[in-house]
Amino acid sequence: MRRDNMTEILFEFVRSGSYMKVTAIEPETQTEATVVVPATLTEEQMKFQALNKLKYLLKKKENE
Numbered sequence: 767m768r769r770d771n772m773t774e775i776l777f778e779f780v781r782s783g784s785y786m787k788v789t790a791i792e793p794e795t796q797t798e799a800t801v802v803v804p805a806t807l808t809e810e811q812m813k814f815q816a817l818n819k820l821k822y823l824l825k826k827k828e829n830e
Contacts, residue, residue, distance in 0.1 A: 775820070777813055781805055790816035792824065799823050 776791040786805045790813070791798050799820035803812050 775817065777816065779809075779812070786812060788812045788816040790820040792820060795824065795827070797824055797827065 774793055776793060778789040778791070780787040780789075784805050785802050786807070787800060787802050789798055789800045797820065799816055799822075801812075801815045801819055803815055807815075
């Protein structure tokens with residue numbers, strides 16, 4: 767199952783002091799990736815970090 771073309775990614779942002787917990791969710795496979803980043807980053811930078819981790823986890827899952 768190749769996941770190069772993810773059709774929908776959901777993002778959740780939870781602020782805790784000077785940090786933001788960002789979760790990227792791929793609904794089709796119900797895979798979640800969470801990163802904690804400085805709250806000073808832009809939303810786009812936060813999404814980029816979470817999406818990269820999600821892609822990593824999906825690729826890892828694919829190779830198992």
